[in-house]
Amino acid sequence: MTAPCSVTSEVGRLRTVLLHRPGAELRRLTPRNNDQLLFDGVPWVDRAQEEHDAFAQALTDRGVEVLHLDRLLAEVLSFPSARTELISAAVDDPRLGATLQRSTTAHLSDMDPEVLANTLIAGLAHDELRGGKGLAYEVMDRGDFVVPPLPNLLFTRDSSVWVADEVAVTSLAMPARHRESTITAAVYAHHPRFAGVEQLYGARLEHLEGGDVLLLAAGVVAVGVGERTTPGGAERLARRLFARRLAHTVLVVPIAQQRATMHLDTIATMVDVDAMVMYPAVADSLVAWTVTAPDGSPAHPADDADTTELAVSGPQPFLTAAAAAMGIDRLRVIDTGLDPVTAEREQWDDGNNTLALAPRLAVAYERNTVTNAALEAAGIEVVRIAGSELGSGRGGPRCMSCPVARDQV
Numbered sequence: 001m002t003a004p005c006s007v008t009s010e011v012g013r014l015r016t017v018l019l020h021r022p023g024a025e026l027r028r029l030t031p032r033n034n035d036q037l038l039f040d041g042v043p044w045v046d047r048a049q050e051e052h053d054a055f056a057q058a059l060t061d062r063g064v065e066v067l068h069l070d071r072l073l074a075e076v077l078s079f080p081s082a083r084t085e086l087i088s089a090a091v092d093d094p095r096l097g098a099t100l101q102r103s104t105t106a107h108l109s110d111m112d113p114e115v116l117a118n119t120l121i122a123g124l125a126h127d128e129l130r131g132g133k134g135l136a137y138e139v140m141d142r143g144d145f146v147v148p149p150l151p152n153l154l155f156t157r158d159s160s161v162w163v164a165d166e167v168a169v170t171s172l173a174m175p176a177r178h179r180e181s182t183i184t185a186a187v188y189a190h191h192p193r194f195a196g197v198e199q200l201y202g203a204r205l206e207h208l209e210g211g212d213v214l215l216l217a218a219g220v221v222a223v224g225v226g227e228r229t230t231p232g233g234a235e236r237l238a239r240r241l242f243a244r245r246l247a248h249t250v251l252v253v254p255i256a257q258q259r260a261t262m263h264l265d266t267i268a269t270m271v272d273v274d275a276m277v278m279y280p281a282v283a284d285s286l287v288a289w290t291v292t293a294p295d296g297s298p299a300h301p302a303d304d305a306d307t308t309e310l311a312v313s314g315p316q317p318f319l320t321a322a323a324a325a326m327g328i329d330r331l332r333v334i335d336t337g338l339d340p341v342t343a344e345r346e347q348w349d350d351g352n353n354t355l356a357l358a359p360r361l362a363v364a365y366e367r368n369t370v371t372n373a374a375l376e377a378a379g380i381e382v383v384r385i386a387g388s389e390l391g392s393g394r395g396g397p398r399c400m401s402c403p404v405a406r407d408q409v
């Protein structure tokens with residue numbers, strides 16, 4: 001039986017998850033474009049696929065239903081409205097100009113759903129466009145893409161996030177990732193699996209990325225604000241969560257605006273109902289602003305959500321604010337690494353970026369040996385996966401997964 005779509009915590013038993021197996025889009029990465037496409041190197045694609053298959057297998061072995069984004073996409077592309085939406089999004093690029101937009105639209109429109117899904121993900125290189133013509137096409141660098149690839153689709157965490165039974169399609173900050181959320185938006189809007197699901201956020205709103213959103217407990221949502229999510233994104237999400245009664249408290253957590261800490265989930269993730277693995281260098285300095293809906297403010301229907309009042313207090317130390325909002329005495333912290341250098345290395349290699357399958361059971365990259373040992377010493381069972389190639393995109397098990405259904409805790 002399929003579990004109903006609903007996620008109210010980071011650690012409730014995981015029932016259904018959305019993954020994306022990396023494919024041809026990773027073969028587009030070269031030393032010329034990897035920085036712009038947000039990879040730290042040029043991955044060995046076959047090995048990355050093996051690593052991802054092993055990750056997916058580890059989840060299915062533990063009873064988790066794995067949904068594959070490329071398959072859902074191919075399925076929705078048999079619907080004309082979804083095709084039109086996604087082809088328009090693919091050519092909505094000022095680099096192209098009207099003539100090239102028209103020929104690219106015609107080229108994509110001829111494709112069957114499967115080929116179109118692959119092309120929307122892997123992109124379209126200059127020499128792959130049949131009948132390409134016009135000034136922009138002629139002048140464009142031959143090594144450039146008419147439709148750029150989406151190698152970061154692998155990190156399904158960032159382009160959508162579920163809060164209870166609604167989904168926030170996010171607004172990704174980096175140009176290389178903008179188009180990802182047009183894909184998640186179309187899948188949630190058109191796929192029968194998600195019929196009736198409300199979308200509580202949208203791709204054209206203030207920047208907000210799923211890696212910054214942590215469901216600390218039912219009704220308590222932490223939102224990191226830094227390189228990716230903006231204060232405005234956190235504010236709008238808070239309003240919408242309160243208006244829809246999906247949360248009572250949002251903790252807004254400033255994080256350093258740098259690649260190593262691009263999302264809140266690169267420095268801290270939940271591994272139990274009252275425990276996080278956290279980068280020690282930030283544990284004492286991390287603060288949170290506590291945002292709540294003023295008492296008695298009415299629930300709004302969706303379209304009025306942006307007028308909801310907010311009450312703001314703080315900043316307070318994050319761990320204090322989080323424990324208070326969660327209604328617990330203390331939020332336990334398990335350190336990444338033991339000494340500062342090991343901690344810095346293991347944080348960079350996504351040691352903090354664990355995916356909880358249940359309370360005290362988490363998937364982690366095997367390479368972070370010291371952090372994994374600390375987790376085990378604290379009573380957390382660790383499911384180790386290889387990630388030498390997957391990690392070149394700078395994301396770990398949490399980044400590579402979007403939980404769709406979890407049991408309540």
Ligand SMILES: NC(=O)NCCC[C@H](N)C(=O)O
Nearest residue numbers: 038155211263393394395399
């Ligand atoms: N939640 C995450 O931290 N996601 C990892 C995203 C990595 C990707 N290469 C990016 O820079 O956006």
